[in-house]
Amino acid sequence: MKPRTLYEKLWDAHIVAELGADEALLYIDRHIVHEVSSPQSFVSMRKAGRQLRRPETHLAVADHAIPTRQRDVIDEPQAAAQIAELEANVAEFGLPYAALSGPEQGIVHVIGPETGFTLPGTTIVCGDSHTTTHGAFGALAFGIGASEQTTVMAAQALRQTKARTMKVELIGHRHPLTFAKDIALALIAKIGANGAVGYAVEYVGPAVSAMAMAERMTLCNMTIEAGSRIGLVAPDETTFAFIKGRRLAPKAAMFDAACAYWRTLPSDAGAHYDKVVTLDLAQIAPQVSWGTSPNQTLPVTAHLPDPAQITDPSERREAEKALSYMGLTPGAALQGTPISHVFIGSCTNGRIEDLRAAAAIALDRKVASGVKAIVVPGSAATRAAAQAEGLDRIFTAAGFEWRFAGCSMCVAMNDDRLAPGDRCASTSNRNFEGRQGAGGRTHLMSPAMAAAAAIAGHIADAREYIA
Amino acid sequence: MTGFTTVTGPAAAMPEENIDTDIIFPARFLLLTAREGLGKHAFHDRRYHADGTEVAGYVLNTDPFRAPPVIVAGANFGSGSSREQAVWALHGLGVRAVIAPALGEIFHNNCLRNGVIPVILPPETVAQMLGCAAAGTAFTVDLEAQTVTVAGQPPTPFAIPPERRLALLNGWDETDLVLARFADDITAFENTQRQTQPWLYA
Numbered sequence: 001m002k003p004r005t006l007y008e009k010l011w012d013a014h015i016v017a018e019l020g021a022d023e024a025l026l027y028i029d030r031h032i033v034h035e036v037s038s039p040q041s042f043v044s045m046r047k048a049g050r051q052l053r054r055p056e057t058h059l060a061v062a063d064h065a066i067p068t069r070q071r072d073v074i075d076e077p078q079a080a081a082q083i084a085e086l087e088a089n090v091a092e093f094g095l096p097y098a099a100l101s102g103p104e105q106g107i108v109h110v111i112g113p114e115t116g117f118t119l120p121g122t123t124i125v126c127g128d129s130h131t132t133t134h135g136a137f138g139a140l141a142f143g144i145g146a147s148e149q150t151t152v153m154a155a156q157a158l159r160q161t162k163a164r165t166m167k168v169e170l171i172g173h174r175h176p177l178t179f180a181k182d183i184a185l186a187l188i189a190k191i192g193a194n195g196a197v198g199y200a201v202e203y204v205g206p207a208v209s210a211m212a213m214a215e216r217m218t219l220c221n222m223t224i225e226a227g228s229r230i231g232l233v234a235p236d237e238t239t240f241a242f243i244k245g246r247r248l249a250p251k252a253a254m255f256d257a258a259c260a261y262w263r264t265l266p267s268d269a270g271a272h273y274d275k276v277v278t279l280d281l282a283q284i285a286p287q288v289s290w291g292t293s294p295n296q297t298l299p300v301t302a303h304l305p306d307p308a309q310i311t312d313p314s315e316r317r318e319a320e321k322a323l324s325y326m327g328l329t330p331g332a333a334l335q336g337t338p339i340s341h342v343f344i345g346s347c348t349n350g351r352i353e354d355l356r357a358a359a360a361i362a363l364d365r366k367v368a369s370g371v372k373a374i375v376v377p378g379s380a381a382t383r384a385a386a387q388a389e390g391l392d393r394i395f396t397a398a399g400f401e402w403r404f405a406g407c408s409m410c411v412a413m414n415d416d417r418l419a420p421g422d423r424c425a426s427t428s429n430r431n432f433e434g435r436q437g438a439g440g441r442t443h444l445m446s447p448a449m450a451a452a453a454a455i456a457g458h459i460a461d462a463r464e465y466i467a
Numbered sequence: 468m469t470g471f472t473t474v475t476g477p478a479a480a481m482p483e484e485n486i487d488t489d490i491i492f493p494a495r496f497l498l499l500t501a502r503e504g505l506g507k508h509a510f511h512d513r514r515y516h517a518d519g520t521e522v523a524g525y526v527l528n529t530d531p532f533r534a535p536p537v538i539v540a541g542a543n544f545g546s547g548s549s550r551e552q553a554v555w556a557l558h559g560l561g562v563r564a565v566i567a568p569a570l571g572e573i574f575h576n577n578c579l580r581n582g583v584i585p586v587i588l589p590p591e592t593v594a595q596m597l598g599c600a601a602a603g604t605a606f607t608v609d610l611e612a613q614t615v616t617v618a619g620q621p622p623t624p625f626a627i628p629p630e631r632r633l634a635l636l637n638g639w640d641e642t643d644l645v646l647a648r649f650a651d652d653i654t655a656f657e658n659t660q661r662q663t664q665p666w667l668y669a
Binding site: 016017019020022023025027029036037039040043044048053064065076078079081082085119121122127128129131142143144145146147148150151154155156157159161193194197198224227228229250254255257258261293314317318321411412413417420430432433434435438439 | 482483484485487489490493494495497498499500501502512517541542543546547548549550551554569571572573576577580581628629630641642643645646648649650652653656657660663664665666667669
C-alpha cells in the first residue's frame with residue numbers, strides 16, 4: 001500500500017461516499033456547540049422537524065458571550081438571551097451540556113480535550129475556526145459555519161474538499177522562553193496569513209514530540225491564522241497519557257484497543273507531502289505582532305518596518321495601513337511600546353501551562369501603574385487547578401485580575417473589550433482591526449511575554465525577567 | 468434558498484489583503500440570533516464612525532457601490548472567524564458573488580451554502596478586475612456558463628465543483644440533499660465503525 005500521511009489516513013477512515021476527484025462525504029464523529037454560532041442551526045432543525053441523529057456525539061457549552069468578572073448575573077440582555085436559547089435548545093434536542101456554573105464549563109477548545117471528548121482518529125467539528133486546536137490529538141478537526149452545523153446535527157456527515165498536505169518540520173533547540181506561540185507566530189510571519197490556504201498542516205520533529213499537549217494545542221490552534229483549517233500532530237504516548245482516565249475517554253480494555261488503533265495513525269515513512277516548510281527553533285526569539293494581520297509579526301528585539309523602505313507596492317500599502325491603525329511610528333523599536341491592557345487567556349493560551357509561564361514572570365512583581373491586566377483561565381477545571389497551585393494568589397498579589405473561564409477579551413462580544421486607542425498585550429490569536437473592541441490595538445505574544453509587558457508597562461523581552 | 472443563474476451590476480473594489488470576517492461582521496453583532504436583516508451591519512466599522520455617521524469615501528458609502536451585487540477583493544478575503552453571519556450580512560447587503568485570488572476556506576464553504584458565488588481567479592486577473600471595478604464597469608457573473616464578464620471584454624471562465632454548482636443553480640439545501648441521497652451509506656458507515664471503533668459508541 002502507498003505510504004499515507006496522518007491526514008490521508010484520517011480522511012480515508014471517514015469516507016461515507018466519494019463525490020468526484022477531490023470531494024467526499026465524510027462521517028463526523030464529534031460536534032462541539034457554543035451559544036454564538038449555533039442558534040440559527042437549531043432553528044433550521046426545528047423548521048424542518050428534525051432530531052439530532054446522535055445526540056450523544058455533541059457537547060454544548062457557553063463561552064463566547066458570557067461575563068468572566070462574575071457568574072451570577074448576565075447584564076447584557078442579548079448575551080443572556082443567547083445563553084438562555086442555548087439552554088433551551090439543549091433541553092429540546094437532548095445533547096450533553098457543560099453548565100455555565102458547573103465544573104466542566106470553559107472554552108470549547110479547552111474543555112473538549114479536558115473531558116476526553118476529543119480523541120485521536122476522530123473527526124471533530126465546531127462552529128468556530130479555532131477547532132484546528134483538536135488536531136493536536138491526531139484528530140481531523142475543523143471549523144464550520146452554522147449551515148454546516150445543521151447538516152452535521154441531522155446527518156452526522158459533511159461534504160468536504162480534500163486538502164493538500166504541508167509538513168512543518170521544527171528543527172534545532174529552542175530557548176526556554178521560546179514557546180509554541182512564538183513558533184506559530186514565526187511560522188505565520190514566514191509563510192503568510194494565507195500561506196497554508198488549501199493545506200492540511202502537520203507539525204513534525206523532535207521538538208514537537210517533546211512538547212506537552214498544551215503546546216501542541218497552541219501550534220494547531222494558530223494554524224487557522226496561516227489560512228489552514230487543519231493543523232495536526234501525530235498521536236503518541238504523550239497523547240495517550242493525557243487522555244487516560246478522563247471522563248469521556250474509553251476505559252480499561254477499550255482504552256487499550258483504542259490505543260492500538262491510534263498507534264496506526266502517524267504518517268508512514270516515505271509518505272508524500274505537497275509542501276515542506278522547515279523552521280530552525282534556535283533562530284526564533286520571542287515574537288510580537290505589530291500590525292493587523294498575524295503575519296505582521298517580528299522578534300521582540302526588532303524595529304518596526306518603514307514603508308518608505310518597502311519596494312513591493314501592495315506590501316507597502318498593507319504596512320502603512322497597519323502602522324496607521326496601530327498608531328505606531330515607522331522604524332521605531334518594538335520593545336518599549338507602551339501598553340494599556342494585558343489579556344492572558346483564550347483557546348490559544350488559556351491552559352494551566354500557560355498560566356504557569358505567566359505566573360513565573362509575575363511572581364513577586366507588580367503590574368505597572370496604569371495597566372489593566374486580566375488573567376482568564378480557559379476552563380473552570382483550569383481555574384481550579386491554578387488555584388490549587390496558588391497561581392491565582394501570585395497574579396492577584398501582582399495586581400492582575402483573576403477571572404472566571406471564558407473567551408473574554410479575545411473576541412469583543414462580552415464585557416471584556418478594549419476602547420478605541422487602547423493597546424493590549426494579548427495571548428489570544430487575532431490582531432485584526434477591532435478584534436478586541438472597535439478601535440482597539442492588539443499585540444499578540446506568548447503568556448510569558450504578556451506578563452513581562454504587564455510588569456514593564458510596555459512591550460518587553462520576557463528573557464530579561466527570568467534569571 | 469432560491470436558485471442562482473446570473474447577476475449583473477457594479478462591483479465594489481476592495482483591493483486590500485486579508486479582509487477578515489471580523490471586518491465584514493464585527494463580533495458584537497454576533498449577539499443577534501437572527502440570520503435575516505444583517506446587511507446593515509456589514510463592514511460596520513469601516514462604513515460608520517463611532518457616532519453613526521458615514522465614513523466619507525469608503526467604497527460602500529459611494530454610489531453606485533452602496534449595495535453592490537459583486538465584490539472584487541484582495542487575497543484571503545473572508546479569512547479568520549467561521550461566523551456565517553459574514554455571508555448572511557453580505558447577502559443582506561445584496562452581494563451575490565465575491566471574486567478574489569483566494570478566500571478564507573470556511574467563508575468559501577459558507578458562501579456555497581447561501582447563494583453567494585465564490586469566484587477564485589489568478590491574482591493578475593483579479594488585479595485587472597479591481598481596476599475595472601473601481602472605474603464602475605458592470606460585471607456579470609454567470610453560474611450556468613461559469614464565467615465572469617467585465618463589460619466590453621471577453622468572458623473569463625472560473626471553476627466550481629460540479630455538484631456545488633448544480634445545488635446553487637437549483638437552490639437546493641445541502642442537508643436535504645445529503646439525507647435524501649446518502650442516508651443508507653451513513654447507516655452502513657456507522658454499522659462498520661461500531662464494530663471497528665466501539666469506544667466511539669459507548
